[in-house]
Amino acid sequence: MRADGHAPGRLAPDGRDAGELLRRCARDVVDVAEGIRAVSARTGTALCAPPLTASARRRPRTGLAARWALLRALTHTQGLGGSAITAPKGMGQVLGAAGAVLGRESLAALVAVTSLRLRIAAVLVDHPEFERDPGMRRLLEAVTADRDLEAVRALRALFRDRGAQRALSGLAPLMAELVAIRALLDEDPKHDETGWALAAGREVPAGPPHDPLKDTDQGQGAAEAVDLTDQEKxxxxxxxxxxxxxxNIEVLSTDGRILVQNVRGPDGVVRYVVQVPGMAPGRPRSDAPQDFVGAWRNLVMTDSPYTRSILRALADYGIPRGADLALIGHGEGGLALMNLAQDEEFCRTYRVTHVVAVxxxxxxxxxxxxxxxVAAITNQHDIVAVLDGRDAGSAFDPHPHWYAVDYTGPIHEFPLCHMLRExxxxxxxxxxxxxxxxDAALTPYRGPIVRTQAYQLKDRAHPPEGYPFLTLPTTSIPTTAGPVDVPVRYYDSSAVHLCFPVSADAARRLLPGVTPPTPSRLGRRALAVLSLHEHRCSTIGPYTEIALSVLVDDLWRPRPYDIGADLLRRADLRRTGRYVLSLAVTSDEARVVAREIWGQPAMRTTAEADLMGRKIAVRSGDLGxxxxxxxxxxxxxxxxxxxLYGRRAESTVRTLVRAHGxxxxxxxxxxxxxxxxxxxxxxxxQLRRLGLDRARPLFVLACPQFxxxxxAGTVLPR
Incomplete structure (x- = not known):
């Protein structure tokens, strides 16, 4: 059974589906790109053809002019592009390499990239929630603009961000387009065939040579038998x-476990059912292969740590050779099981009777x-299910003998429409x-369950995240927002500290308490610091932070210029510090932690920050x-x-901040x-009372990634 029609997206002005219009345009544009590529190949072959070379020797005036015209057509920026020469040997290779070094892109490749951008735009039209994520937006801009370093940083930030589950789920359907763009735009000609195959919808050459994740998922795989909890049972x-x-798969969730069961069928024969969940949301994990990187490897290759882990689980379970086996999986799990079903050795060991992929x-x-x-069940709104390159509702059916259900579900938003419960x-x-x-097809497996065993799948061991700087003992502290582990760890942040000389009297008036701290002086002035942080991944979630603080002397024995000598001491031995006057954060959890643990006067606000490059920008409409x-x-x-110093009731709170960047x-x-x-x-x-409106800082301390x-805040007896 296959439903007809495409999943409805945003409508164009003429009432047609805008996403489908973009996809049709993308197909037309890639056809044009392949035509240009063919012209480039023929022109490069003609340039290096022996008859033309011989003609240039016999009649230099006309022969050289013809070769010059062909060369300009191939290498000029207004022609076919410097790297368009595809002649296999000799001068064609040399000129093609020279064009790549000079940064001249092939016209055919640029047109193909336009087609891929149209395909990305079609996904974003149907699922605008992806583009709203700043991490996804940053990655798409970097890849399509051919900015390698920024693209790598953006991808690493998404992987590390514990709050980027939606963004990483959205990245998976766009990964083929992003890899194709990268392969077409880079300088390595070995990647061209991969880029063209992905752009034109052809079969990728065995194990794509341009795999940006090839070094991140090489674990040998392992499986450990584990018990289900009483509630799960x-x-x-x-x-x-x-x-x-x-x-059963939904009960397992996506924490790296699979389930193997014995079923006694209506005929009394014991058969085996393997049940495998899909991809775990969020950044790649070192403790299990069931993550975004694993899903990508399962898509483009038949062997992966996920499939190797499942094989080890089945070997431990003790399934006899030649036994009947049904494989049932969701998302990445269905993909990994189909890879096992493709393995001839696996099918010689067991008789795979059924594969059901949802x-x-x-x-x-x-x-x-x-x-x-084989049964394949897909919701047309679920774009994970079209990672193989076939649009939902496509009239082309590569497996007419399969039982395929392609239906239009009531849930449109991704990743909700991909969830198993839906x-x-x-x-x-x-x-x-x-x-x-x-159910009718699975009749041999309709009977009592006689044995159930869960397995925890393991990937290759990696160092703990943030090792060794962030691998330190923690303690749980209760707050009104729930328990918080301290020290609070920040895995990926950017910071800019604006340092302003201000009136010492104005700074002193802003410090609270009956016996306020003494502002540190630089000459006759105090120093105020406006700290701007963009925390992309932390143990209390991603958020933006704007903090105003003043440098203060030793709370008990303030001495002039003590801060100069104090900077030579270790941070934990310093007597001076920064007193936080005001703090604005963009998440409730960060606000609660700042108030209840660090004693800082935090408030919730909205803010946007871009602190990764030389050009910085922070805007907060709430704060003006x-x-x-x-x-x-x-x-x-x-x-x-x-x-850092703060205030809780009548006590001063001291918090130690350590950074590495x-x-x-x-x-x-x-x-x-x-x-x-x-x-x-x-x-x-407070900024106005310090005279900082429209002011320029004396100096800036910046760290784009650290x-x-x-x-935890320590209450001082003061």
Missing amino acids: QFIATEGSFLGFLR GSPVDDKKPADPRTW YIEHLRTVIPEAREDV LTVEGRLGPGIRCPEADWP RLRLHPGTGVRLRLDTAAAEPLAG MLHRS
Whole structure:
């Protein structure tokens, strides 16, 4: 059974599906690109043809002119492009390499990249929620603009961000397009065939040579038998059925476990059912192969740590050779199981009778045993299921003998439409006939469950994230937002500290308490610091932070210029520090932690920050605050480890902050602070009282990427 029609997306002005229009345009454009490529090949062959070479020797005037015209057509920036020469040997190779070195892109490649960008635009039209994520937006811009370093940083930031689950789920359907763009735009001609195959929808050459994740998922795989919890055992099916197996997969969640069960069929024969969940959301994991990287490897290769781990689990379970086996999986799990079904050695060891893949891109795969019954069930809104290159609702059916259900579900938003619980509900209510048909096919597996065993799959061991800087003992502290582990660890952050000389009297008036700390003096002035942080991955989630602080002397024995000598001490031995006057953060959890653990006067606000490059920008409409400018030349300076002081009730709280990154000192002439509204107590009001509206900092400390950890606040007897 296959439903007709495409999943509806945003409508164009003429009422047609805008996403489908973009996909049709992409197909037309890639046809044009392949035509240009063919012309480039013929022109390059003609340039290097022996008859033309001989003619140039006999009649230099006309022969050389003809070769010059061909060469200009191939290498000129307004022609076919410097790297368009595809002659296999001799001068063609030399000229093609020279064109690549000079940065001249092939016209055919640029047109193919346009087609790929149209395909990306079609996905974003149908699923605009992807583009709203700043990490995804940054990655797409970097890849399509051919900025390698920024693309790598953006991808690493997405992988590390614990809050980027939606973004990484959205990245998976776009990965083929991103890899194709990268392969077509880079300077290595060995990657061209991969890029063209992905752009034109052809079969990728065996194991794509341009795999950006090839070095990140090379584990040998392992499996360890584990017990289900008492609560999980209550929901595990005791009778074999299609929905029962799917509910078992839902119980396992996506924490790296699979389930193997013995079923005694109606004929009394014991058969075996392997049930495998899909991809775990979020960044790649070192403790299990069930992640985004594993999904990509399963898509483009038949062997992966996921499949190797499943093989080890089946060997440990003790399934006898030649036993009947049914493989049932969701998402990446269905993909990994289909890869096993393609393995001739696996099919010689076991008789794979059934493969059922729900929400999995398996159309470009085929089981080794022609007797294997295959069912593929996909929601047309679930774009993970079209990673194999075939659009939802396509009239082309690569496997007419499969049982394929391609239906339009009521849930449109991704990744919700990919979740297994939605598929289970749709099999009950939207496509009950599909459930009945699969159950009928699984009749030999309809019977009592006589044994159940869960396995925890393992990947290759990796160092803990942030090792060794962030591998330190932690303690759980209760807060109104729930328990928080301290020190709070920040795995990927950017920071810019704007340092302003201000009136010492104005700074003293802003410090609280009956006996306030004494502002540190630099001459007759105190030093105020506006710290801008973009925390992309931390143990309390991603957030943006804007903090105003003042440098203060030793709380008990303040001495002039003590800060100069104190900077020579270790951070934990310093008596001076920065007193936090105001703090604005963009998440509730960060606000609670700052107030209850660090004693800092935090408030929730909205803010956007871009601190990764030389050009910096921070804007907060709630605060009426804008900081923007370009950092000038800088010099390397020591790490920005500081004690921070706050206030809890009548007590002073000291927090130690340790950082690890490449901090640089810049002049402040290119950066300006501006307050756009009259709003905003306390932070904007304090900035005005310090005279910082439209001020330029004396100097700027910037670190575009670093790690840090903040200890629990210590209450001082003062």
